Amino acid sequence: MLTRRDYLKYSAVVGTSYAIPGEFLQALESGNVIKRAIPKSGEELPVVGLGSSATFRTVAQSEDVSALRAVMETLVKKGGSVFDTAPSYGASEEIAGKIVQELGIQESVFWATKVNVAPWGGGPADPDAARAQIEQSFRFVRKDPIDLIQVHNLGDIATQLPIVRELKDEGRVRYIGITSTSARRYSDLARYMREESLDFIGVDYAVDNRTSAKTILPLAEELGIAVLAYAPFGRTRLWERVKGQPIPAWALEFGADSWAKFFLKYVVSHPAITCVTPATSKLKNMLDNIGAAYGELPDKSTQLRMSEYVDALPTV
Template sequence: MVTRRDALKLSLGAGLSLALPGSLLAAMPAPLLTRAIPSSGQRIPVVGLGSSATFSSTARDNASALDDVLRALVEQGGAVFDTAPSYGASEEVAGKAVQRLGISDRVFWATKVNVAGREADAKADPAAARAQIEASFERLGRETIDLIQVHNLGDVPTQLGILKALKAEKRVRYIGVTSTSKPAYPRLIETMRNEPLDFIGVDYAIDNRDVEETILPLAAERRIGVLVYAPFGRTRLWNRVEGRDLPDWAADFDATSWGQFFLKFVLSHPAVTCVTPATSRVSNLIDNLGAGRGRLPDADQRRRMVAFIDGLPPAA
């Protein structure tokens, strides 16, 4: 791991600086990898920033800390920020922060819509869905939003229909759907096969590989971008490796921390466009972004990683 003192030396030598708490200067040892959005060819950084369960709680105690995180995201080469109206104050806090910092146009905004809930037969009020979307535009301070997805597959015919119209009006650049529920995967697969999606958002981790069976191959076949959520199994993977040293062979694909180990596994699947681990700490963000630098595991290394993690006792 690069210490703060090492980072300072490296960044001074490279002429790079980053405005972080305590005037910390951070090195950027290699460019952040990018991947193309299949439907357009636009390239985005492979590691972004999620905000579920982090931004809202932090905003209550220390809103300035979130300024530091968003500033670090773009100055370290990232761009994708994933949020949703259901993530508490995440949209509002992030929107105000980037406008205050003058970096709004450097962020790839990915938000969501759902006024129907998770149930397969739940119906969305179109007026309520449009109102929620307009509130997102207002909170983010944008005339165009990069990506809006139907959250948790809520009433896809109604809500995706609204997003299609917004895309045709060029108010939304990309549209999609999300699901992090295995029982809902059949509906997700059906939607992927029948709708003109630019993106899907799914849960995927080294110990949660169900999407490898059908969803990721179908995304590649249908030229659908993939945002990955919960790459740490929320806290599950951290609990499994607690007290354990990173294996020496992780250096073969440039992983220097457990976080990078987990993220590089996800990123090494060619169907994955971007992974968005949630954090409200600059140090965690910079470590996460490190997973998008240097080498990624090959097929043999992926199998070794899986065998190692699967061989550990399950998280308590």
């Protein structure tokens, strides 16, 4: 496997540190993708996956979804696996389900979906509606068991978690979990993490959004719960923040030759993170993102340097 040292030596020879020749990148990527174990099972997942809200969702709703096909094919070809989706992401789950069947890659994709039938006007969610929503996911992906079903945004835990747990007991779902990307609800999230037996949580974490690292991520480590890291770019937030800003030269020391790799390597360098799922609708960005799962990760002092660097950039 090529090391950072090989890469830097090569960069010095060709006289540039940012332009990576295609064949060199390919060689680098044929090395080992970084993986993390799901604590409850030991099964390893590649640390970079793909999300499907944001722009993925917009394109899924359009006439031409060929870009999403290229993105999903690339995810798998380049050694990734986790695909995060939800019934509430418009046509994303349906279109992605068709794509994985056309490409015949169901077994290479770790299908992470969610359940959340909002109870109108408050009150408990309808259990039949939740079951129907889950059956729709099975029909879309034609994968049984589905790898992961999480209760979306803490939904109605009392009603929906027992349903996914029952499916797990029946062998139709491999892992179960809950998600929240609202810091206001972290205390509820933490309570459920302690009270319920969970395999996964999904939570927001980014170089400029580190609140989950205060309590949720250490708790996940303590309890042995796998973590999907959401919104690693803050959707558009970090892109606006670094617009026109050069990537610091020292970031190349751990292989971050793009802002995407800088942001993603920061997220996956946290030991609690099992996989980060950035959304994209573009092949070139998928290639960029999966590149963060190769080579080195920043150490603790470099992580601090990274967050301080971003904190010092003007907010927009």
